[in-house]
Amino acid sequence: MSGRPGLVFCVFVDALGWELMRRRTFLEDELVVRRPLDTVLGYSSTCDPTIITGRLPREHGHFTFYAYDPQHSPFGALRALSALPASIANRGRVRHLISRAVARAYGYTGYFQLYSMPFSRLPLFDYTEKRDFYEPGGINGGQPTIFDWLRQQGIPTHRTNWRRSERSAIDALADDLGQGRPRFVYLYLAGLDGVLHAHGTGSTHVEAHLAFYERELRNLLQVARRHYGEIRFHLFSDHGMTDVVATCDLMSRIEATRLRFGVDYAAAYDSTLARFWFLAPGARETITEALQREPAGRVLDDRELAMLGCDFPDRRFGELFFLLNPGVLLCPSFLGLTPLKGMHGYHPSEPTARALFATSAADVVAPRGLTDLYAFFKREADIASDRSAGVAA
Numbered sequence: 435m436s437g438r439p440g441l442v443f444c445v446f447v448d449a450l451g452w453e454l455m456r457r458r459t460f461l462e463d464e465l466v467v468r469r470p471l472d473t474v475l476g477y478s479s480t481c482d483p484t485i486i487t488g489r490l491p492r493e494h495g496h497f498t499f500y501a502y503d504p505q506h507s508p509f510g511a512l513r514a515l516s517a518l519p520a521s522i523a524n525r526g527r528v529r530h531l532i533s534r535a536v537a538r539a540y541g542y543t544g545y546f547q548l549y550s551m552p553f554s555r556l557p558l559f560d561y562t563e564k565r566d567f568y569e570p571g572g573i574n575g576g577q578p579t580i581f582d583w584l585r586q587q588g589i590p591t592h593r594t595n596w597r598r599s600e601r602s603a604i605d606a607l608a609d610d611l612g613q614g615r616p617r618f619v620y621l622y623l624a625g626l627d628g629v630l631h632a633h634g635t636g637s638t639h640v641e642a643h644l645a646f647y648e649r650e651l652r653n654l655l656q657v658a659r660r661h662y663g664e665i666r667f668h669l670f671s672d673h674g675m676t677d678v679v680a681t682c683d684l685m686s687r688i689e690a691t692r693l694r695f696g697v698d699y700a701a702a703y704d705s706t707l708a709r710f711w712f713l714a715p716g717a718r719e720t721i722t723e724a725l726q727r728e729p730a731g732r733v734l735d736d737r738e739l740a741m742l743g744c745d746f747p748d749r750r751f752g753e754l755f756f757l758l759n760p761g762v763l764l765c766p767s768f769l770g771l772t773p774l775k776g777m778h779g780y781h782p783s784e785p786t787a788r789a790l791f792a793t794s795a796a797d798v799v800a801p802r803g804l805t806d807l808y809a810f811f812k813r814e815a816d817i818a819s820d821r822s823a824g825v826a827a
């Protein structure tokens with residue numbers, strides 16, 4: 435080992451939850467410590483900023499994509515698109531092309547998708563992930579990320595570009611490790627999330643994808659062992675996945691109140707969460723009553739939102755949150771019109787929502803939740819770098 439540099443090798447597998455991992459032998463000879471990791475309420479757009487900043491959603495200001503804000507909505511020009519017939523406007527490919535054109539025209543560097551947001555509603559909403567939060571200055575709340583810190587410390591880092599396919603991300607890392615360049619690796623693998631959404635947790639597609647990961651990660655470790663001394667190998671996720679057992683058409687229930695969207699109230703329907711803003715007197719009471727008659731979920735009160743770190747001071751993401759029970763999918767929603775087999779974004783206390791932390795380093799103080807990962811990365815980078823071996827930051 436002497437003379438060879440150390441390596442911190444972090445692998446982020448989107449949606450590989452604790453429940454999925456706990457009974458499997460996935461890389462068990464390498465990953466000797468495995469434990470559940472508490473997630474945060476929201477989707478990857480919430481979890482990932484928490485992972486790289488150590489901050490709660492209310493601090494970093496990332497939650498779900500759309501916030502009611504007609505004054506600052508950049509989408510006024512898209513109003514004309516609401517004239518498109520539904521058969522064209524709701525086609526996934528069409529929306530994908532329009533999303534790309536909008537992102538380019540507006541200079542968005544973050545992940546931008548219109549999803550199934552109705553074009554007629556768009557001018558009422560602002561998009562909250564305009565910048566790539568992995569790049570400097572990308573966090574809405576202005577906090578530095580672990581990548582800012584690594585850059586400041588001058589630690590050579592390899593980070594996956596999330597726009598690339600898994601295959602090319604793995605190949606790019608193999609190249610870089612083969613040259614012995616990085617000292618801190620952050621490999622992001624996003625493919626399993628899509629497989630779980632499409633097929634559910636019990637599918638053979640999931641087994642096949644995990645086998646692919648196992649094979650590729652073993653190869654990468656083999657390459658790394660030729661060039662590095664101590665390799666500290668860590669694997670974690672942002673959230674788990676819950677099998678969908680029912681759908682809930684909350685939109686129809688709210689529309690049946692005869693309140694007018696954009697006049698009396700506004701709502702954003704995410705996959706597992708409905709968020710409301712009240713624009714006219716009495717709207718809050720009417721909507722609250724309608725929600726009380728819906729058995730598939732419940733209103734999160736202010737105390738609970740504070741405990742979850744989702745008490746946004748400006749109420750930008752909603753004045754009232756209605757969260758669905760685990761396994762129920764909001765359908766239709768602004769994120770999708772067709773049912774999926776798996777979903778995440780349920781209450782963080784739901785067992786299948788829990789994320790995962792696993793490591794080859796038996797000596798680590800294992801993080802308990804996503805908010806601990808930022809400090810964990812720093813400690814690890816310090817251990818592996820020559821300048822302060824063994825001294826925690």
Ligand SMILES: [Zn+2]
Binds near residue numbers: 627
């Ligand atoms: Zn997902």
